[in-house]
Amino acid sequence: MADEARPAGVTATENAAGDMGEAQPVRARGLVKRYKEVVAVDHIDLNVRTGDVYGFLGPNGAGKTTTLRMALGLIMPTEGTVQLFGRDPIREGARALEGVAGFVEAPRFYPYLSARKNLELLAALDGGGGGRSSIGERIAEVLEIVELSPRAEHRVGGYSHGMRQRLGIAAALLRRPRLLILDEPATGLDPAGMRDMRALIRRLADEGITVLLSSHQLPEVQELCDRVAIVDRGRVVYEGALSDLRRQGGAGYRLRSTDDTRALEVLRAQAGIEHATNGEHGLSFQADEQHVGALSLALGAAGVGILALTPELATLEDLFFRLTEGNGAQGDNTTPGVGPATSIGTAAGGDGRPSEHPTQAAKRAGVQIG
Ligand code: ATP
Numbered sequence: 001m002a003d004e005a006r007p008a009g010v011t012a013t014e015n016a017a018g019d020m021g022e023a024q025p026v027r028a029r030g031l032v033k034r035y036k037e038v039v040a041v042d043h044i045d046l047n048v049r050t051g052d053v054y055g056f057l058g059p060n061g062a063g064k065t066t067t068l069r070m071a072l073g074l075i076m077p078t079e080g081t082v083q084l085f086g087r088d089p090i091r092e093g094a095r096a097l098e099g100v101a102g103f104v105e106a107p108r109f110y111p112y113l114s115a116r117k118n119l120e121l122l123a124a125l126d127g128g129g130g131g132r133s134s135i136g137e138r139i140a141e142v143l144e145i146v147e148l149s150p151r152a153e154h155r156v157g158g159y160s161h162g163m164r165q166r167l168g169i170a171a172a173l174l175r176r177p178r179l180l181i182l183d184e185p186a187t188g189l190d191p192a193g194m195r196d197m198r199a200l201i202r203r204l205a206d207e208g209i210t211v212l213l214s215s216h217q218l219p220e221v222q223e224l225c226d227r228v229a230i231v232d233r234g235r236v237v238y239e240g241a242l243s244d245l246r247r248q249g250g251a252g253y254r255l256r257s258t259d260d261t262r263a264l265e266v267l268r269a270q271a272g273i274e275h276a277t278n279g280e281h282g283l284s285f286q287a288d289e290q291h292v293g294a295l296s297l298a299l300g301a302a303g304v305g306i307l308a309l310t311p312e313l314a315t316l317e318d319l320f321f322r323l324t325e326g327n328g329a330q331g332d333n334t335t336p337g338v339g340p341a342t343s344i345g346t347a348a349g350g351d352g353r354p355s356e357h358p359t360q361a362a363k364r365a366g367v368q369i370g
Contacts, residue, residue: 022050022085023083023085023086023087024047024048024049024050024083024085024086025048025049025050025052025084025085025100025178025179025210025212026046026047026048026054026071026082026083026084026179026181026212027046027047027048027082027083027086028044028045028046028067028070028071028080028081028082028083029045029080029081029082030043030044030045030079030080030081031043031044031045031046031067031070031077031079031080031081031082032044032077032078032079032080033063033066033067033070033075033077033078034078039234040063040066040234041063041066041067041070041077041234042063042233042234042235043079043080043235044063044067044080044229044231044234044235044236045236045239046067046071046082046229046236046239047239048179048210048212048227049210049227050210051205051208051210052210052211052212052225052226052227053201053202053205053210053211053213053224053225053226053227054210054211054212054213054225054226054227054228054229055213055214055215055221055224055225055227055228055229055242056068056212056213056214056215056228056229056231057214057215057216057218057221057228057229057230057231057320058214058216058230058231058232058324059216059232059324060216061233062231062232062233062234063231063233063234064183064184064214064216064231065104065105065183065184065214067214067231068102068104068181068183068212068214069104070082070090071084071089071181071212072089072097072100072102072104072181073089073090073093073096073097074104076090077090083096084096084097084099084100084179085098085099085100085178085179099175099176099177099178099179100175100177100178100179100180100181101171101172101173101174101175101177101179101180101181102172102177102179102180102181102182102183102212103168103171103172103181103182103183104181104183105183105184106164106165106168107164107165107167107168107171109156109164109167109171110156111155111156111157112155112157113155113156114152114153114154114155114156115143115148115151115152115153115154115156115159115167115170116139116143116152116153118156118167118171119139119142119143119167119170119171119174120135120139122171122174123135123138123139123174126174126175138174138176139174142170142171142173142174143170145170145173145200145203145204146166146167146169146170146173146200147166147196147200148163148166148167148170151163160193161188161189161193162189162190162192162193162196162197165185165186165189165193165197166196166197166200168185169182169185169200169204173204177209178208178209178210179209179210179211179212180204180209180210180211180212180213181212181213182201182211182212182213182214183213183214184213184214184215184216184217185197185201185213185215186198186215186217186220187215187216187217194217194220197220198220198223198224201213201224202224205224213225218317218320219317221242222242222317225242226241226242226243227239227240227241227242228240228242228245230320230323230324232323232324237323237324238319238323245319246319252284252285252286252311252312252318253284253285253286253287253292253309253310253311253312254281254282254283254284254308254309254310254312255267255282255283255284255285255306255308255309256282256283256306256307256308256309257283257299257304257305257306257307258304258305258307259303259304259305260278260282260283261278262302262303262304263283263299263302263304264276264277264278264283265302266295266298266299266302266304267283267285267295270291270294270295270298271291271294272287272288272290272291272294272295273285273286273287273291273295274286274287292309292311296309
């Protein structure tokens with residue numbers, strides 16, 4: 001369903017990898033947004049490539065919405081540039097938004113009108129194009145895609161939050177976008193609503209739409225996205241493939257034992273065992289296989305029985321905290337992944353600036369800046 005035609009005037013250009021191909025859906029360089037002394041966005045580079053489901057991830061106040069607003073030409077950057085399919089929305093206005101749709105913050109509708117009527121008004125505002133019958137057909141199609149057809153004649157005021165979010169996506173799809181920009185599409189949804197939203201975004205991506213979505217919902221991003229940018233206090237602390245990030249995060253293990261207190265002592269004394277903690281989900285640590293073998297012998301020698309020893313890749317949540325904690329939210333450096341969520345994204349020096357450069361945070365976490 002993606003619009004195959006390249007908008008007039010969009011030309012081949014050099015992409016992030018240095019290849020010649022169609023212009024990147026989103027390319028931001030050195031984006032800065034300052035509000036007096038607040039630096040909301042601090043030299044952000046983004047590279048969303050065709051076919052990406054790209055997660056723009058960060059804690060509250062990290063600068064996600066501000067960046068998306070600049071990307072959509074809604075506010076002026078203080079510095080830097082952003083291009084959508086090679087076009088600058090600040091300089092070229094609506095023309096740069098051909099093939100692009102989405103919403104920043106919650107989508108808004110007339111509550112006393114039906115979903116269908118709201119979509120008709122939006123289609124008319126957008127120039128209609130294609131005559132009444134084709135508009136009607138497209139509206140029916142997008143309502144079907146977001147599974148709202150049975151409720152199409154109901155007033156939006158009676159819709160649940162999840163239905164309104166889905167209607168927001170329907171509205172975006174009216175333009176047959178090749179790039180969908182969604183600001184926190186699953187925030188505030190219950191688990192079933194989140195699952196439906198994930199499934200919807202997945203279907204749209206499978207149909208060829210490039211998706212840029214912001215989120216602080218780690219499981220959502222982990223399940224949906226192939227590439228991510230993680231932002232913290234206005235700066236990108238990681239950009240690249242999610243799989244690379246998780247691989248570089250190191251192999252983690254969980255341990256259930258007959259005596260967790262004693263086992264933790266053994267873990268902490270054992271060579272090659274890192275980040276040993278006894279947390280909410282039991283004992284966990286990082287190590288390579290060779291050291292895990294030696295650990296099992298050491299546990300046996302210490303009289304600790306192993307009930308279960310299971311390898312697991314670091315979750316995005318683990319990595320997120322490792323990358324974003326530390327700037328004033330440090331606590332115990334030996335226990336990554338347990339920093340309180342409320343302390344990240346807000347803790348900083350008195351001037352509102354982080355005390356550690358993100359590159360250092362990324363290095364500490366064992367990952368590279370993309
Ligand atoms: P959330 O996940 O809570 O939506 P966010 O990552 O989208 O957060 P932004 O809304 O972009 O973060 O805000 C980044 C910073 O910029 C915050 O400190 C915010 O208070 C500040 N900010 C954003 N818009 C304005 C504005 N119009 N005037 C002043 N400060 C602003």
